[in-house]
Amino acid sequence: MRKKVWTALLLLFVFLVWGRTEGVYGGLNDSADSHIDNTGSGQETEGEANAETKIETKADTQAETKGEIIFLLDGSGSMNEQGREQTVADAIRKAVYSLPFGYEAGLVVYSTDILAAAAPGMDMDRLEELLDGIRYAGYTNAGAGLEQAMGLFSERDGVDRWIVMLSDGEIDMPDAQGIQLSRQRYVEAARQAQEKGIKIYIVALGSELKGQEHHIFDGAELTDGAIYWEGQSGSVGQILDDIMEKRMGIPRGASAMPAQEEGILHIPVPKGASRVRLLLTEEEGAEGTDFKALEASFEAEVSKTVTGEGFKVIELEDPVCPSIDIRTEAEEVSGLKAWLSTEIQGRLLAEAAYKIEEAVSGTQEVARGTQEAASGTRETAPGSGEEIQPTYVHYVDITIRLVSAADEGIDLWQDPVFDGMEVELDINGAPYTETVTQGQIQMRLPADGIDQLELSVLAFQEAIPGRTFLIQQPLRIPIEKYPDPEPVAEPEPEQEWDRRPLIAIFVSLAVALTGLMVWWGKRKPMVVVYTSQPPEISGAQKKVDAKAFSYSGKLNLYMVKTRDGSDIPPQTYRLFGRRSGQLTLAQILAACKVRPGKIGAEEIILYPGPDHSVIFTDRSQDCTVMRGMEILKKGIGYPVFYNEKVTVSFEDGDTEMEIYYKSLKPSEMKEEY
Numbered sequence: 001m002r003k004k005v006w007t008a009l010l011l012l013f014v015f016l017v018w019g020r021t022e023g024v025y026g027g028l029n030d031s032a033d034s035h036i037d038n039t040g041s042g043q044e045t046e047g048e049a050n051a052e053t054k055i056e057t058k059a060d061t062q063a064e065t066k067g068e069i070i071f072l073l074d075g076s077g078s079m080n081e082q083g084r085e086q087t088v089a090d091a092i093r094k095a096v097y098s099l100p101f102g103y104e105a106g107l108v109v110y111s112t113d114i115l116a117a118a119a120p121g122m123d124m125d126r127l128e129e130l131l132d133g134i135r136y137a138g139y140t141n142a143g144a145g146l147e148q149a150m151g152l153f154s155e156r157d158g159v160d161r162w163i164v165m166l167s168d169g170e171i172d173m174p175d176a177q178g179i180q181l182s183r184q185r186y187v188e189a190a191r192q193a194q195e196k197g198i199k200i201y202i203v204a205l206g207s208e209l210k211g212q213e214h215h216i217f218d219g220a221e222l223t224d225g226a227i228y229w230e231g232q233s234g235s236v237g238q239i240l241d242d243i244m245e246k247r248m249g250i251p252r253g254a255s256a257m258p259a260q261e262e263g264i265l266h267i268p269v270p271k272g273a274s275r276v277r278l279l280l281t282e283e284e285g286a287e288g289t290d291f292k293a294l295e296a297s298f299e300a301e302v303s304k305t306v307t308g309e310g311f312k313v314i315e316l317e318d319p320v321c322p323s324i325d326i327r328t329e330a331e332e333v334s335g336l337k338a339w340l341s342t343e344i345q346g347r348l349l350a351e352a353a354y355k356i357e358e359a360v361s362g363t364q365e366v367a368r369g370t371q372e373a374a375s376g377t378r379e380t381a382p383g384s385g386e387e388i389q390p391t392y393v394h395y396v397d398i399t400i401r402l403v404s405a406a407d408e409g410i411d412l413w414q415d416p417v418f419d420g421m422e423v424e425l426d427i428n429g430a431p432y433t434e435t436v437t438q439g440q441i442q443m444r445l446p447a448d449g450i451d452q453l454e455l456s457v458l459a460f461q462e463a464i465p466g467r468t469f470l471i472q473q474p475l476r477i478p479i480e481k482y483p484d485p486e487p488v489a490e491p492e493p494e495q496e497w498d499r500r501p502l503i504a505i506f507v508s509l510a511v512a513l514t515g516l517m518v519w520w521g522k523r524k525p526m527v528v529v530y531t532s533q534p535p536e537i538s539g540a541q542k543k544v545d546a547k548a549f550s551y552s553g554k555l556n557l558y559m560v561k562t563r564d565g566s567d568i569p570p571q572t573y574r575l576f577g578r579r580s581g582q583l584t585l586a587q588i589l590a591a592c593k594v595r596p597g598k599i600g601a602e603e604i605i606l607y608p609g610p611d612h613s614v615i616f617t618d619r620s621q622d623c624t625v626m627r628g629m630e631i632l633k634k635g636i637g638y639p640v641f642y643n644e645k646v647t648v649s650f651e652d653g654d655t656e657m658e659i660y661y662k663s664l665k666p667s668e669m670k671e672e673y
Contacts, residue, residue, distance in 0.1 A: 064470070067160040067250065068120035069099075070106040070149045074167035074205075075115045079136040081168075084205060088166055089131045090310055091236040095244065096127060097279040097313050098252050098339035101468040106152050107131075110145030111138035112173070119152040124313075128306070140172040142216050143185030146200075150189050153198070161198045162248055163219075164240065168205040171214040183214055190219040199225040201243050203236060238284055246567075253466015255338040264297075265326040267338055269319050270467065272404035272412050275343040276300075276316040278324055283335050297325040318406075340466050345405040346412050347472040352453055353397040354481050358390050392484045394448050398477075400425075400434075400441040400455065405472060412469075414439035420595075422461035426474075428454055433461075453477040544637070546582075546607040546615065551575035553612060553642060554668075556660040557592060563654040568594055576664050580608055585648070599623075599650035605637075613639040614661055622651040 071092050079085050096105040104120035107130055116130045146163070153161050171186065173179045193200055200219040204227060220227050226247060228239045244250045258265055269276055282289050291312040296305060300316035307313075314324060404410035412418075418436045425432045425441075428450065434441045445453075456474040553575055559568040571592035586602035589595070603620035615637040618625040625632040626647045632638050640646055646659040 064102060065104055065121075065154070065156060065159050066102040066468075067162070067248065068104050068106065068153055069162050069164060069244075069248075070108060070120060070152055071095075072145050072149045072163055072165040073107065073109045073134075074140060074142075074145075074165075074169070075109040075111040075134055075136050075138070076140040076169065076172070077111070077137045078140075078168055079205075081206070084168070085134065085136050086309070088205070088236055089134070090308070091240055092166075093127070093131065093308060094237060094279065094281050094311055095240040096124070097277065097311070098254075098341070099244075099250065100252060100341045100466050101275060101277075101343040103250060106149075108145055108149045108152065109134055110141055110148065111136070112141055113138075114144060114148050117148055117152065120154065124306075128308075139174060139178075140167065140169050141178075141182045142167065142171045143182035143187075143189065146189040146193075146219065147185050150192055150198070153196075160248070161196070163193065163198060163200045164203065164243060165200060165216065165219065166203045166205060166236070167216060170216060179214055186216065186219065190222045193219070194222045199223045199247075201225045201247060202227045203230065203239050203243075204228065205230045205236070235284055251463040251465040251467075253340045253342070255340050255466075257333055257336050257338060260328070260333060263327060263329065265328065265333065265336075266323040267326065267340060268323050269316075269321060270342050270344060271415065272344050272346060272407070272410045273319055273342040274317070274345045274406070274470075276314075276319050276324070277341040278314045279339040279341075280312040280314075280326070281337050281339070282310055283337050289336065293329065295327040297327065298323075341468075342466060343468045343470065344412065345470045345472075346402045347405045348455060348457065348475040349401045349403055349408070350453070350455060350475055350477050351399045352477045352479050353399075354447060354479055355395050355397060356392050356482075356484060357395075359393045389487065394446070394481075395444055396447040396450075396453070396479055398441075398443050398445065398453065398455075400443075401439065402457070402471070405470075411439050413441075417464055424458040424461065426456040426458050431458070447479060447481070451479055451481070453479065544609060544615070546609070547580055549608040549610060550580050551578045551608045551614070553614070553661060553663045555588065555614075556662055557588070557594075558658045558660075559594065559596075559655075560658055561654065561656040562596065563652055574664070574668075575608075575614065576669060582607055596650070596655050597652070599652045599655050601648075601650065604648065607637065609637075609639045611639075611641065612663070613641050615639050616646055620651060624649040 073088065073092070079088070092107070099105060104122075105127070106120040106122060107116065107118050107127060108114065109116040109130065115134060118126055118130060142165075146165070149163050171179055171182050173182055190200065200223045202216060202220045202225070217227055219225070226243070228243070230236055230239065233239050234242070244252065255267065258267070267278055280291065280294065289310075291310070292307050294312055296312075296314050298314070298316060298319060299321040301318035301320075302316070304315045305313065306315075316324075402412045404412060413436050419438070421436050422433050423436060423441060425434060427445065432443070434443050454474045454476050457471055460469075555573045555575060557571040557573060562568060571594060573588045573592060583606040584602050585604040585606070588606075589601055600620040600623040603618070604623060604625060605617040605619060607615040607617070609615040616625060616627065616632060617637040618632045618634055620634075627638050627640055628645060630638075640661050642661060642663045644661055646661070647656070648659065649656050
């Protein structure tokens, strides 16, 4: 009996070891569709879009849900026209595969009745199964479809929710009573979406809908959504991209295709990534890419590859490779487009250094100056002869790092994308906003009454497209304190020479320097202002005393174009109430939390001028500043009056903005600045 038990345990051990080694570089080693890449650096599982391979996931490592999207698809018979059903299905596939981790998609397909339904968070294989199984037939019961979609959302707090409805026709049922009932259900479901803050976006397929009485457009109108027309607003894929990026604001990771290196594209994998999803598609208008012929090379614990019509998806768990390498035989790859989504698990590391410094009050300052200067003895209270005991301030210097949860040696904030980024922190229940510098955050806090710090990261001020961070927190840091230093009796001072003549000289120099500074401060800066003159005296310049005027009005700022193509919302900067003196455009942008980088904004100067004007002076090397249609000459001030516009093209050649000078309403002037 004992021998049989030991034999069974030995066989179990061998089975476990064999199973572990089979999954190290992730694929299905025994699958008929599997193959090892020629480079030998990874393994790929090839299959059709409905492959049954599933990625193993750990429940405690999934990204917190930030948004839920349900695609509501019209499955009526009219969708069979001109092969539209395949175009729409592929557009939905690509949109879902391009979502960052933390955003979940669901699907509802309706015709006369509900054909298919899956709640947000469905497995990607389930999505493929539903899309492949649709058979377009029957009528258009939009009321049942929207009602079903509303019932699939979760009840979790802090989650954004949207419905994207794709249909080629208005509500249509076998009889008038069925149409009316479907219409009532549709309006009621749309009102529920309005109450819950769920926006509905409608993609109208084909030509304009014929009817007006039973349309579906009020679903978008009630929920403050939007309506898009196929063709007028672009293809279905372009419309879905526009909705997710501009309407939903989802930070998807669109990447420019790198140059080929000996026929291989290297798609970088961010350090510390625990999950990666790469979607390869074609740009609109590009055709002919054989995605089945694209070979992928990588290393990961678990992997999955899905190849469909016009796209390829590679999903990795626990990758150990710096890049996903795509081998292509085509010489031209500019038509390819890559979407990279990564999930990064991190944990906080911090050091807390306790410090003590002597605090000096005003009374102690006087006592120290008089007593030590006169006799060199220890401080005493004036008139009392008693020794003043020192007091101390206590603080803690904190250094914070974010490292990979799997490898403490990988500093996630060392990535250049974080340099200068502001991070919102919670320390012992109080909010702080600090800046990442050289891969870490350094700050100082008072330490009185605190024996431990409890630290959490609340948010990054800037979203990093395609990256989702899971941080193990809070981090608790004990503060190791030590007692205040004991007073040390000072030795009897040696006889010193008379310092009074030297002190008198220093005092005289200080008085003279103070007088010089006062005289210099009273000088009022003059600004040369260029104004339009008759032709016979063109080029004349007039000196204006900027100190004699004060700011008024406000500036409305519009970033027309940025180097990275990002959208910056309009900003307003109030000048009224500010002290006279110069302002730089860089200071104004910084106050509006717009940071375009070093592009010459610090050399564009503003002063207050006469008649409520603002004087603009361009001292930059390569910026171009225009007042209306007039280009400002370098180094000369130009007055700008209410309702005039200034256009600035910055030194980088890519960034451009418009500035409108506006007056303030009396109600705005009463507001405290």
